[in-house]
Amino acid sequence: MERSVVSVKGQVAIPACLRKKYGIKKGTQVSFYEKEVEIIIRPLTDEYIRAIAGIAGTKGKLLKALQEEKSRERAL
Numbered sequence: 001m002e003r004s005v006v007s008v009k010g011q012v013a014i015p016a017c018l019r020k021k022y023g024i025k026k027g028t029q030v031s032f033y034e035k036e037v038e039i040i041i042r043p044l045t046d047e048y049i050r051a052i053a054g055i056a057g058t059k060g061k062l063l064k065a066l067q068e069e070k071s072r073e074r075a076l
Helices: 015-022 046-052 061-075
Strands: 030-035 036-043
Touching: 046 061
Parallel strands: none
Antiparallel strands: 030 036
16 A cells, blocks of 8 residues: 655645556556545546446447547647
């Protein structure tokens, strides 16, 4: 188990070994989920988006929209 300390601003550093394992780089967006008494942080990487493609029954339209949105954000 890895540990981190919450800063005064509520920031948490993700340990390097976990960033490498999950492909988290500068600018990677993450989502937060609550599950009973836990907080789950999930990186929104291209690999994750591809893995969930099809679960919404949109035949890839949602994936394409998400990829276009990420491209626009990177251009900023």
